[in-house]
Amino acid sequence: xxxxxxxxxxxxxxxxxxxxxxxxxxxxxxxxxxxxxxxxxxxxxxxxxxxxxxxxxxxxxxxxxxxxxxxxxxxxxxxxxxxxxxxxxxxxxxxxxxxxxxxxxxxxxxxxxxxxxxxxxxxxxxxxxxxxxxxxxxxxxxxxxxxxxxxxxxxxxxxxxxxxxxxxxxxxxxxxxxxxxxxxxxxxxxxxxxxxxxxxxxxxxxxxxxxxxxxxxxxxxxxxxxxxxxxxxxxxxxxxxxxxxxxxxxxxxxxxxxxxxxxxxxxxxxxxxxxxxxxxxxxxxxxxxxxxxxxxxxxxxxxxxxxxxxxxxxxxxxxxxxxxxxxxxxxxxxxxxxxxxxxxxxxxxxxxxxxxxxxxxxxxxxxxxxxxxxxxxxxxxxxxxxxxxxxxxxxxxxxxxxxxxxxxxxxxxxxxx
Amino acid sequence: xxxxxxxxxxxxxxxxxxxxxxxxxxxxxxxxxxxxxxxxxxxxxxxxxxxxxxxxxxxxxxxxxxxxxxxxxxxxxxxxxxxxxxxxxxxxxxxxxxxxxxxxxxxxxxxxxxxxxxxxxxxxxxxxxxxxxxxxxxxxxxxxxxxxxxxxxxxxxxxxxxxxxxxxxxxxxxxxxxxxxxxxxxxxxxxxxxxxxxxxxxxxxxxxxxxxxxxxxxxxxxxxxxxxxxxxxxxxxxxxxxxxxxxxxxxxxxxxxxxxxxxxxxxxxxxxxxxxxxxxxxxxxxxxxxxxxxxxxxxxxxxxxxxxxxxxxxxxxxxxxxxxxxxxxxxxxxxxxxxxxxxxxxxxxxxxxxxxxxxxxxxxxxxxxxxxxxxxxxxxxxxxxxxxxxxxxxxxxxxxxxxxxxxxxxxxxxxxx
Numbered sequence: 001x002x003x004x005x006x007x008x009x010x011x012x013x014x015x016x017x018x019x020x021x022x023x024x025x026x027x028x029x030x031x032x033x034x035x036x037x038x039x040x041x042x043x044x045x046x047x048x049x050x051x052x053x054x055x056x057x058x059x060x061x062x063x064x065x066x067x068x069x070x071x072x073x074x075x076x077x078x079x080x081x082x083x084x085x086x087x088x089x090x091x092x093x094x095x096x097x098x099x100x101x102x103x104x105x106x107x108x109x110x111x112x113x114x115x116x117x118x119x120x121x122x123x124x125x126x127x128x129x130x131x132x133x134x135x136x137x138x139x140x141x142x143x144x145x146x147x148x149x150x151x152x153x154x155x156x157x158x159x160x161x162x163x164x165x166x167x168x169x170x171x172x173x174x175x176x177x178x179x180x181x182x183x184x185x186x187x188x189x190x191x192x193x194x195x196x197x198x199x200x201x202x203x204x205x206x207x208x209x210x211x212x213x214x215x216x217x218x219x220x221x222x223x224x225x226x227x228x229x230x231x232x233x234x235x236x237x238x239x240x241x242x243x244x245x246x247x248x249x250x251x252x253x254x255x256x257x258x259x260x261x262x263x264x265x266x267x268x269x270x271x272x273x274x275x276x277x278x279x280x281x282x283x284x285x286x287x288x289x290x291x292x293x294x295x296x297x298x299x300x301x302x303x304x305x306x307x308x309x310x311x312x313x314x315x316x317x318x319x320x321x322x323x324x325x326x327x328x329x330x331x332x333x334x335x336x337x338x339x340x341x342x343x344x345x346x347x348x349x350x351x352x353x354x355x356x357x358x359x360x361x362x363x364x365x366x367x368x369x370x371x372x373x374x375x376x377x378x379x380x381x382x383x384x385x386x387x388x389x390x391x392x393x394x395x396x397x398x399x400x401x402x403x404x405x406x407x408x409x410x411x412x413x414x415x416x417x
Numbered sequence: 418x419x420x421x422x423x424x425x426x427x428x429x430x431x432x433x434x435x436x437x438x439x440x441x442x443x444x445x446x447x448x449x450x451x452x453x454x455x456x457x458x459x460x461x462x463x464x465x466x467x468x469x470x471x472x473x474x475x476x477x478x479x480x481x482x483x484x485x486x487x488x489x490x491x492x493x494x495x496x497x498x499x500x501x502x503x504x505x506x507x508x509x510x511x512x513x514x515x516x517x518x519x520x521x522x523x524x525x526x527x528x529x530x531x532x533x534x535x536x537x538x539x540x541x542x543x544x545x546x547x548x549x550x551x552x553x554x555x556x557x558x559x560x561x562x563x564x565x566x567x568x569x570x571x572x573x574x575x576x577x578x579x580x581x582x583x584x585x586x587x588x589x590x591x592x593x594x595x596x597x598x599x600x601x602x603x604x605x606x607x608x609x610x611x612x613x614x615x616x617x618x619x620x621x622x623x624x625x626x627x628x629x630x631x632x633x634x635x636x637x638x639x640x641x642x643x644x645x646x647x648x649x650x651x652x653x654x655x656x657x658x659x660x661x662x663x664x665x666x667x668x669x670x671x672x673x674x675x676x677x678x679x680x681x682x683x684x685x686x687x688x689x690x691x692x693x694x695x696x697x698x699x700x701x702x703x704x705x706x707x708x709x710x711x712x713x714x715x716x717x718x719x720x721x722x723x724x725x726x727x728x729x730x731x732x733x734x735x736x737x738x739x740x741x742x743x744x745x746x747x748x749x750x751x752x753x754x755x756x757x758x759x760x761x762x763x764x765x766x767x768x769x770x771x772x773x774x775x776x777x778x779x780x781x782x783x784x785x786x787x788x789x790x791x792x793x794x795x796x797x798x799x800x801x802x803x804x805x806x807x808x809x810x811x812x813x814x815x816x817x818x819x820x821x822x823x824x825x826x827x828x829x830x831x832x833x834x
Binding site: 017020021100101102103104106108115116199200215218220222238241244245248249252253334356357358360361362363364365366367368369371372373374377378379389390391392394395396404405406407408409410411412413414415416417 | 519632834
């Protein structure tokens with residue numbers, strides 16, 4: 001007897017073949033229908049969500065987790081809105097990336113096609129059920145959803161609503177959304193070995209879960225990377241601009257991947273900039289941890305330990321280091337950074353170009369806050385996450401990253417001689 | 418004490434940072450210098466190669482392996498020529514893939530950059546030492562070479578010559594070519610866990626070696642895929658064209674990945690096409706293995722077993738199946754194929770479009786031989802192999818596939834609000 005997860009993956013694979021050639025119009029109609037059904041069923045969703053919330057009592061779960069799990073009318077509206085946003089994005093499928101004639105004359109088109117089946121493994125946030133489905137469908141992929149056990153009732157009702165909406169759409173193949181209703185650890189291990197049926201696994205959640213899936217999966221993995229981002233204030237920086245950017249990069253939203261974790265300052269500008277900046281940070285309750293040279297300027301802060309340079313705080317903590325040159329700054333970033341987002345503040349164009357070229361990160365910024373590395377801010381639409389890997393997708397990932405390519409060749413009887 | 422392979426990988430990483438921003442001109446000058454030094458040292462190379470050849474006697478190695486190992490004047494000339502061809506290819510590094518202003522106004526460039534360090538793990542062919550180095554250097558990557566033990570002396574002299582050539586080039590950083598001179602199995606396992614220093618592993622060799630590396634490597638792997646290619650002759654095919662293409666796809670060079678392994682024929686055209694085609698195959702010594710329906714038309718051929726449909730013969734053997742419809746043909750290909758290259762022969766444009774859309778392979782052909790799936794034939798220049806994976810690179814891989822991208826952002830003090 002086939003295991004139920006394998007069976008679902010097989011169904012997804014079969015349906016993905018039909019989904020791959022569906023028109024943008026039908027896909028968008030399906031997304032709009034999902035939006036309508038979600039809005040229509042707001043009460044039902046809230047009542048199922050309440051069951052999940054109730055079950056968390058006495059389980060010693062963090063209040064942050066319970067907050068992520070909780071749905072209310074406003075959040076359901078936002079959830080629906082995000083599907084509408086995805087419907088409005090351009091369809092990546094069918095794009096002709098390039099088109100040319102071979103030296104011997106036949107026509108070649110390199111086209112963009114869906115990957116096939118994408119499995120999403122996530123934790124307690126039920127909105128991931130909805131926006132992952134929308135992203136996969138829009139990019140022509142069938143989806144297998146495996147959410148956390150805490151949100152099982154919320155996820156189940158959402159998938160029911162989505163499936164109902166899809167059934168009403170003429171031309172939409174059956175089985176494009178598969179839901180794993182046994183959200184135990186075992187289900188993850190089963191999913192990540194099904195490389196015959198699943199083309200991509202996207203883990204969305206904590207770093208530990210992502211790392212485990214990366215290490216064990218036979219199916220290729222695409223994931224959001226750790227963000228150990230730096231801002232380097234060069235000796236020729238505009239001081240006001242540098243203070244404004246360094247403050248924003250740390251404080252505006254410290255808990256996210258593109259927030260700054262380490263500030264590097266050129267020795268020639270350190271005493272002009274650090275006292276004022278430290279004042280601002282103090283008001284915002286930022287804890288500073290400095291290198292020995294920094295401690296000579298900011299005498300009342302903690303000393304940074306070796307492990308501080310490689311710690312992603314995701315909190316109001318910042319390590320500060322004074323460097324002798326731009327070369328030392330670049331070396332520090334390439335050694336301790338996570339290849340996510342790093343910024344230089346300078347008025348010297350040559351230094352800027354050097355930094356932008358030599359820092360080996362998915363995004364490098366000149367005179368701007370690392371917090372701006374974001375699909376929406378870049379104008380690319382809804383973001384799946386930011387990749388720090390170098391293969392397939394690097395930096396902010398959108399719909400295109402859920403596709404692959406295919407060479408389509410039009411011959412007139414050509415053979416190899 | 419650091420292990421010598423880790424040490425070499427570290428040196429490669431450091432040198433790759435400088436190599437990444439080297440001009441096309443310097444890189445090409447280095448390649449030309451390699452060509453000159455190889456030609457100048459032909460005798461030295463041959464004498465070292467003779468040592469390798471001599472050591473094979475009594476070792477029970479296949480004559481094919483010894484042939485791949487052997488170098489002579491003609492082969493050394495070809496080896497040098499391939500480096501010159503790579504020098505003439507456009508440099509992928511520095512390409513601005515797209516450039517736009519964010520909604521809030523700052524400038525974003527998506528640029529093409531080298532991966533960093535590439536490790537090549539290969540078997541007995543010494544020319545791989547030379548062309549892998551050329552491909553990596555041209556695409557701005559440092560390279561770690563780990564060839565087979567049989568070709569150790571040939572590889573060592575080639576690396577010596579290459580290193581000498583690179584030393585003479587002003588601006589070329591030291592250490593961009595690293596050679597592993599302990600070509601045991603252990604060295605492979607050491608390489609594939611060094612994800613801190615190595616960005617990509619390319620195994621070039623037999624299927625078994627590739628699979629093992631794929632399964633065990635922590636470093637991302639890019640490899641040539643298995644080729645179980647099909648030709649489907651539709652009911653409305655031009656019979657002469659179909660015979661010509663089906664013959665070419667099997668016979669022109671049966672030992673390579675893009676040769677056809679299974680022929681699918683629509684039932685309505687089978688008795689018009691199979692007898693003549695079988696005649697041609699017979700003259701070329703092709704062994705046919707047919708499905709029950711095929712056996713009714715071709716009464717003197719072997720019966721195909723279940724495993725024939727999933728066997729990559731790489732030989733003058735062909736399995737033949739008669740199908741009831743184009744849908745059955747597509748299903749068969751998606752079930753048994755390896756996602757490499759599949760072709761439809763038909764005069765019916767609608768059937769062609771259906772096949773090209775629904776067959777899930779890296780390249781799909783209409784009225785052309787699968788043997789044409791090749792970087793050179795496509796006009797893309799030197800090919801590293803053909804990928805059957807869906808992430809990062811699919812189909813024929815060239816220099817571009819040895820690069821990644823980087824977002825470069827030019828701000829004027831922008832922060833996130």
